[in-house]
Amino acid sequence: MxxxxxxxxxxxxxxxxxxxxxxxxxxxxxxxxxxxxxxxxxxxxxxxxxxxxxxxxxxxxxxxxxxxxxxxxxxxxxxxxxxxxxxxTFSSLPMAVAEELFSCELSEKESCTQALGTATTPPKKAIVTVDNLLSPAHTLLQIQCVDQKGLFYDILRTSKDLNIQVAYGRFSSSIKGYRNMDLLIRQTDGKKIVDPKLLANTCSRLKEEMLHPLRVIITNRGPDTELLVANPVELCGKGRPRVFYDVTLTLKKLGICIFSAEIGRHSTQDRQWEVYRFLLDENCDVPLASSQARNQIVDRIRRTLMGW
Missing domain, CATH: 3.30.70.260 (ACT domain)
Known part of the structure; x- marks a missing residue:
């Protein structure tokens, strides 16, 4: 069109x-x-x-x-x-930009997410507890995490990517910005998960996706300023809903115009990402060359995407 x-x-x-x-x-x-x-x-x-x-x-x-x-x-x-x-598929995503966008360890993500907390809001964290004794047929995951936009989507998407079936789920109402969830899960063969390595990987991936489901950075693209937003692609090939709308709406509220925009795919070693690239118009009231202004833009966009 x-x-x-x-x-x-x-x-x-x-x-x-x-x-x-x-x-x-x-x-x-x-x-x-x-x-x-x-x-x-x-x-x-x-x-x-x-x-x-x-x-x-x-x-x-x-x-x-x-x-x-x-x-x-x-x-x-x-x-x-x-x-x-x-x-x-992007063929021109610079290596340095790709490394900054994708190569984050979980500990860095936790500190990055916690940095969004203020004196009046608690740090963002996720706790996943495993119980293999309650049910003879299922593994129970008890999750406590900050309430955010797309939370259920991220949990179910991650479970699907790990070939884990969610047989039953109970979600509490948000209390002081947090949700508690109980999930009865099993493998695709119908058995509970007893392998310690598989359990550890499942918990680690869930924490990662709940704490940091999206990547947002601002970098230089030659003499211009570029905003990049990335989210994992589901195994079926679908991307995260409404990302483009939320980002463009936030930029509009900030008074920042978009000179050009692209949506494409980028593959890393373990997954495929949907990447949104926005070339920002320098003719606006926001000093895009300022590190402080860039951090504020990234923070505002991340908060909008996460519903905080």
Whole structure:
């Protein structure tokens, strides 16, 4: 889908409409022209699975034009060919940037997450306790962690990636920003988990994903400033929902314009990541070259993504 529009609206506004229409954005390129026009190229999939029909495509373009009225100059929607599959993998993510974005140890993540706490909020932590005596057929995991957006998603996604079945779950209401959970789990063969190494790996991965499910950094891209946000991709190939919308909405509230944006995939040794790359417009009131300003932007985006 290619949309040309005038600056008063932002890509977050278009993202909101596409989400309302049950589309999922797989990749995006935002290009700003010198005459204050913006050309957006969206690679989308249809939750209704009707994108192959002319009626669905025409209705989508018509709805976008109705919403944005005279600010929408043109809207075209075409089916992407197989050649577009290669565009979902980054080939130019610098090695130093990739190392900064992905190579964090759990202890560093804990300290990073705890640093978000203030004098009035407790440090963020996760406790996972294993009980193999309560049930003859299941392993009981008792979890205490900070309440955050996507918490259940992260737990179930991690369990699925580890080939662990959740037979029963009990989740308490949030109390002072924390949740308690009891999960009865088993392996895919129907047996409880008794291998100490497998149990240790399961607990470690759950803590990691609960404490630090997303990576957010700001770095230099030549003379420009680039914001990168990454989240793990599920084994089925799906990325985390609503990340692009939350990030663009936060940047809009901060008064920071996006010069260009891309969504793609990056593979590390043990997993695949969905990476959002935002080239930020330097012509704003926020001093993007300042380390303090960058830290504040990263903190604000992380808090929005985590729902804190």
């Amino acid at each position: 290619e949309i040309t529009w005038l600056v008063p609206f932002t890509c977050v506004d278009i993202t909101e409409v596409l989400t309302e229409l049950e589309f999922t954005i797989q990749r995006l390129k935002v290009m700003t022209t010198p005459d204050e026009k913006v050309v957006d190229l969206f690679f989308i999939t249809d939750g209704r699975e009707l994108l192959h029909t002319k009626e669905r495509r025409d209705n989508t373009c018509g709805y976008l034009c109705d919403v944005f009225k005279e600010y929408c100059i043109s809207c075209e929607l075409q089916l992407a060919g197989p050649e577009c599959e290669n565009q979902r």
